[in-house]
Amino acid sequence: MAGPAARRQSVGVNVGGVMVGGGAPVVVQSMTNTDTADIDATVRQVMQLARAGSEIVRITVDRDESAAAVPIIRDRLASMGYDVPLVGDFHYIGHKLLTDHPACAEALAKYRINPGNVGFKAKRDTQFATLIEIANRYDKPVRIGVNWGSLDEELLTRLMDENAASDTPISAAAVQREAIIQSALLSAQRAEELGMGRDKILLSTKVSDVQHLIAVYQDLAARCDYALHLGLTEAGMGSKGIVASSAALGILLQQGIGDTIRISLTPEPGGDRTTEVKVAQELLQTMGFRQFLPVVAACPGCGRTTSTTFQTLAKDIQDHLNTSMPEWRERYPGVETLSVAVMGCIVNGPGESKHANIGISLPGTGETPAAPVFVDGQKVATLRGADVADQFKTMVADYIERKFGSGEQDAAE
Numbered sequence: 001m002a003g004p005a006a007r008r009q010s011v012g013v014n015v016g017g018v019m020v021g022g023g024a025p026v027v028v029q030s031m032t033n034t035d036t037a038d039i040d041a042t043v044r045q046v047m048q049l050a051r052a053g054s055e056i057v058r059i060t061v062d063r064d065e066s067a068a069a070v071p072i073i074r075d076r077l078a079s080m081g082y083d084v085p086l087v088g089d090f091h092y093i094g095h096k097l098l099t100d101h102p103a104c105a106e107a108l109a110k111y112r113i114n115p116g117n118v119g120f121k122a123k124r125d126t127q128f129a130t131l132i133e134i135a136n137r138y139d140k141p142v143r144i145g146v147n148w149g150s151l152d153e154e155l156l157t158r159l160m161d162e163n164a165a166s167d168t169p170i171s172a173a174a175v176q177r178e179a180i181i182q183s184a185l186l187s188a189q190r191a192e193e194l195g196m197g198r199d200k201i202l203l204s205t206k207v208s209d210v211q212h213l214i215a216v217y218q219d220l221a222a223r224c225d226y227a228l229h230l231g232l233t234e235a236g237m238g239s240k241g242i243v244a245s246s247a248a249l250g251i252l253l254q255q256g257i258g259d260t261i262r263i264s265l266t267p268e269p270g271g272d273r274t275t276e277v278k279v280a281q282e283l284l285q286t287m288g289f290r291q292f293l294p295v296v297a298a299c300p301g302c303g304r305t306t307s308t309t310f311q312t313l314a315k316d317i318q319d320h321l322n323t324s325m326p327e328w329r330e331r332y333p334g335v336e337t338l339s340v341a342v343m344g345c346i347v348n349g350p351g352e353s354k355h356a357n358i359g360i361s362l363p364g365t366g367e368t369p370a371a372p373v374f375v376d377g378q379k380v381a382t383l384r385g386a387d388v389a390d391q392f393k394t395m396v397a398d399y400i401e402r403k404f405g406s407g408e409q410d411a412a413e
């Protein structure tokens, strides 16, 4: 399948058994929004995220109670068969929490360190060193995660002053990007000086503006070979957050930049946290980098579809595929490569259906009430009657059994 022209070479990092970078497929990760000290709620949400397909889950570790909860959460997840790596998100007092809670340091698969929030002035160096020494002791990787909302002010001020005194000053935005990149690279260099291997270091440089994000990661990617975590920070809610994240990350991924991604969506109140995982998967899948779920191609409908039959069928089929996938993944290896088309009329219906593994072209307004079905490009049946949807679902199930069942599938093609 098509992908980026050339994937950027990065040093691979093993995060609790999940390879990030070094040529490994781009990894999907997410973050809980529960109070980590609330063990039940956090376990429940990590399970939801892992079931949705998050391959790494980050949790907040902000105080003693949450640090104490981490090993219990880890054990409880393991007892239920969830071995998804947990990443601890530390700000301000990470050095103290990891020192005071060795079981937390051991249970986590990676520590996220924000160089802008490690400490100030003289304390910054010693507290950063403590974090790295603990990571070295427990053989854990770290993500040095710079965020422009908490950028190292001393570094930014120094670069701004140098720029103001320069004969060829650059824009304030460019200075800010430089400060973000330098914060990440100088921290990584310091971590290496403290004995950390390059295969234990990931970097991220998150901003909330799409063009700045693209520029900052392009520059960072050209200046180092550390594995990179991509994310548009504070992406926002709903379609705005999805579009902004997809635009920014899609461009970078297409350029071969990025080893792991997170879509930082703000959920609706009471909304589903797993949406960020689904969006990340759909982004990678729609660009042809990875495959997670069978794809349903459906036309948008128009004046030729005055009934909702085909919308209902498209949704039915997509829901059926999504809910069946946990079981099918085991039973039908390669089923995630399946493509299904549900089309609204004769204009593009037969043509699009022929491109899918199995497709149906429903009758548009004024057409004969018959729905041709195509399998691997060939018309195999014409469905009629009120139960066309059920007939088609049965045909999809039969196709999956035939193509992906009993190890006879040729899904890797």
Ligand code: SF4
Residues within 6 Å of the ligand: 299, 300, 301, 302, 303, 304, 305, 343, 344, 345, 346, 347, 348, 349, 364
């Ligand atoms: S395939 Fe037919 S119903 Fe669907 S958008 Fe095209 S013309 Fe309209």
